[in-house]
Amino acid sequence: MKPKNIIEKLWDEHVVYQESGKPDLLYIDLHLVHEVTSPQAFEGLRLKDRSVRRPDLTFATMDHNVPTVNRTVINDEVAKTQMTRLDENCKEFGIELADIHHPDQGIVHVIGPELGLTQPGKTIVCGDSHTSTHGAFGALAFGIGTSEVEHVLATQTLWQSKPKTLQIEVTGKLGFGVTAKDLILGIIAKFGVGAGSGHVIEFTGEAIRNLTMEERMTVCNMSIEAGAKAGIISPDETTFDYLKGKRHVPDGDQFQTAVEKWKSFSSDEEASYDKTLQINGSEIEPQVTWGTNPSMGISISSHVPSPDQFTKKSEQEAVQRALAYMDLEGGEKIDEVPIDFVFIGSCTNSRLSDLRAAAEVVKGRKVKDNVTALVVPGSQSVKSQAEEEGLHEIFLDAGFEWRESGCSMCLAMNDDIVPPGKRCASTSNRNFEGRQGNGSRTHLVSPAMAAAAAIEGRFTDVREMMTVVH
């Protein structure tokens, strides 16, 4: 048989119907639903008197606009309407829901893996672009729009054209103090926000194999920021160890059977790809973005670029506009730029290991005066585990705020907003204009780098603080 990569294998495994000149009809194994992109889809079903084909393969939560301070009073009437509507829709159509008072509640891409809903070999969709996160497990997971949400609800399938495959091989080992976030920001800075366009990316290579599951999620999460439809990593022992014992994962003998099946999905050794890119992981340094798209990133030791460093006129203009928006000068040293806000959270970096990494830097230190710093755990489960370990005390002692879980300041749909003109070191995934609040200025960094920025009040090379501690 012709060797195949994992993307081809999963595709072939899920084709329900194929006819030349048409996209393939693809079966969907898991559909995750949240309050913002679903109301119009349920409404569509109701109007046509349709039902949800597989409520048992559908799981819902509330994350995008939930308050992270007080869960009992929701002041935002419109957000409240969306939450109530999701609650009603789930009841009407028989879908399991982790609402804001539920111990399983959290960011949809954090709780899928936590509950063991995310598994190798599955096709997973959600009305949210960062569904790519689940690819870390060797699942084919991608974001869809609301019409597609309605389509999956009604049919459990989607018409999809086979994507092209892109291998990004990360050779070498990541250096001391360099995280998965730095790796993916480094990849996007090098290859650009269009690198993955029309493709699904499989990440391979030594540096990827050495990542934990949580780190792999960070990498796959941001593959959408490289323009890809999805990111994926072939499952291995790290994957299976993580999944063992999770609530929705088979146990006992069935676990072994599942593992055998999962292994068969990994890319064959001789598999080929439409395109391959390479990057040496050992050359990546801690990253900070300076501009208004995720590829506008540099290492902490560098200078903000000036427009004249670029040759194309359109690039020069884009850089010029980004610098103006970000209130930065070309040539400025990034580690001299002062910040006002720190946000540790989002589906990119709000899992337990992220909070541990930040807490390690924060421990025994204080947040700089005039800096507002927030930790927003990715799920209520992450929150309670962190509290068992006493991480919340480290953060609170240092002057951080410790919140309930949700998307929060990642997209500022609730009250967690960066005010106009303020600068935020954020562990989230998008630095678009106004993403964290109208006029806000976002710099994407890793949790450790965000923690370091909170302490120093400016961007700083966290490795220096780490050497001091050890």
Add this chain to the structure above:
Amino acid sequence: MKGIREISGKVFPLDRDHVDTDQIIPKQFLKKIDRQGFGQFLFFHWRYDDDGELRKDFHLDDARYAGASIIVGGENFGCGSSREHAPWALQDFGFEVVIAPSFADIFYNNCLKNGILPINLEHTEVETLLEKGLRADYSLTVNLEQQTVHDGEGFESTFEIDPYWKQMLLNGWDEISITLSYEEQIEQYEKTRQE
């Protein structure tokens, strides 16, 4: 959904790369639970300043573009968030066609599903349209059946579109009813998977 055959109209040139869906429709407008009325918030922060006044450096509301049905943009159009509110807003404002040298995948699909025609043209062609589109008297014709774009004054091009989507758009079909006619295959698939 109504079918699309030929669309002739004014062009709104948006000479920017990586126009993301956060700009097309900012998040504070995502809380509605129906699909209508998003057009007034289209490109909100590029159109209005903090006092709610129209900004001088963004021209969507210029008289010369009034009634435009075709928007022409730069590379990677529609990147970022998967929000379908972006095509809803474009459509509600009056746009039926989006032309760009490249699109973000989810946005491209979301357009098709809502009866908006996304068209990939070459870089140089898009540049020509961005330039010509600045004129108040400029108008462009898009023919889906023949897969052509022309302006009657020298610009002519063809575009690719998946034949499946072409049919869907021409006829204004509802995708779910089509899929439901494959119910047997779906059931069969579910059975084999269980074994």
